[in-house]
């Protein structure tokens with residue numbers, strides 16, 4: 001295995017929008033491939049046509065693109081191992097199904113839905129809570145192991161509907177190595193004779209997955225823990241196909257748990273706690289269902305990726321901010337945890353804040369362009385850039401420039417109630433009135449001059465900062481807290497500042 005070149009694949013099924021867990025799987029595959037000079041392949045597993053959702057493949061591609069996870073091979077990116085959509089590989093699988101049938105490792109089954117249901121019902125009544133089509137029950141069903149050769153041929157000749165099931169042996173131990181979990185062993189008594197192929201000409205997930213991993217020369221299968229129970233069947237299929245030397249190295253990633261740590265993170269958890277679980281907004285083809293995404297909520301892809309990387313992996317030291325290149329350098333499967341990773345939306349917000357601060361004012365202005373257009377903010381570029389530099393440290397999303405920092409653009413409409421209650425009183429209002437008079441005569445209305453004026457006022461009147469500043473801030477911004485008032489006042493300009501103070505005195509009275 002060690003001298004084999006690294007080829008990994010992300011193999012989603014286009015059954016809906018890609019969940020955050022799927023993006024993490026793609027990310028770990030990508031990091032592992034880049035770190036090891038390998039190839040990152042996208043394979044669309046669309047054999048189950050009944051679960052196919054229009055637009056899902058496009059959504060997957062757009063999500064990977066937004067996250068910056070560029071693929072080396074995939075649909076529309078030929079790499080010599082295509083096609084990369086399983087529905088386009090239909091003919092490839094027949095040979096393998098035939099080989100399994102010929103060697104007795106698989107068999108035809110003709111049971112109808114009703115017959116299967118009846119079997120399950122009977123088994124449950126007899127005290128088997130999860131009935132299986134297996135080594136024991138199969139003898140009572142209609143299949144090529146229970147029926148005569150002639151009858152099987154007759155049914156096939158008549159074109160009767162059938163499936164091909166794998167012939168799981170009784171009481172054998174399947175062992176394989178998982179790079180995250182170590183050696184894993186399963187007893188075949190817990191496996192059922194899964195369907196590998198249907199007479200509609202389509203293989204099921206299990207067969208297509210194994211055949212494609214083999215044909216695409218996949219060296220490591222990095223996927224979610226929910227696929228761990230399927231791994232023994234996959235290992236058996238390699239064996240049955242005589243490909244035991246080609247079993248890839250398995251790496252089953254830990255689950256992403258909801259913030260309470262109770263169960264897998266679901267869309268319902270996101271709805272309940274108010275955060276998205278999908279990278280991009282999802283609209284179904286009828287455009288009736290629309291589900292929010294990280295991109296549209298104002299998250300930066302770098303922050304999203306950094307956060308996802310930490311859901312199940314850690315670098316072993318205290319560094320938290322990692323560019324994608326740093327992630328590539330530091331990532332290793334050995335440092336992926338076995339136990340579930342609890343999702344923490346607060347941390348996601350924190351990552352976004354950190355990355356926003358790293359952006360230039362220009363970049364942030366660019367990002368909020370749409371908002372500026374929509375809200376018809378009438379300010380020149382220079383003004384907007386200055387406003388951004390003042391508010392930048394206090395925002396989580398680009399659009400917060402205009403919400404958190406609304407007073408930089410608009411007159412305050414409301415005054416923070418708590419600050420009014422605690423800090424707007426006779427005393428502070430009198431100071432504010434005196435300050436107003438002093439401000440009126442200032443000629444150079446810049447932050448340094450205003451700060452000096454303010455400080456001199458405090459010194460001369462022997463009054464504390466906390467007695468005057470909150471009232472001043474409240475009157476100019478409507479808020480109880482915020483960035484430097486001197487910078488805010490310089491940006492607004494003398495006229496607006498005077499106006500706002502006078503307005504507040506009228507609206508709030510003498511305290």
Ligand code: GLU
Pocket residue numbers: 010011012013045205209222223224227
């Ligand atoms: N098609 C499977 C999925 O939707 C892929 C599992 C695997 O990676 O083997 O997740």
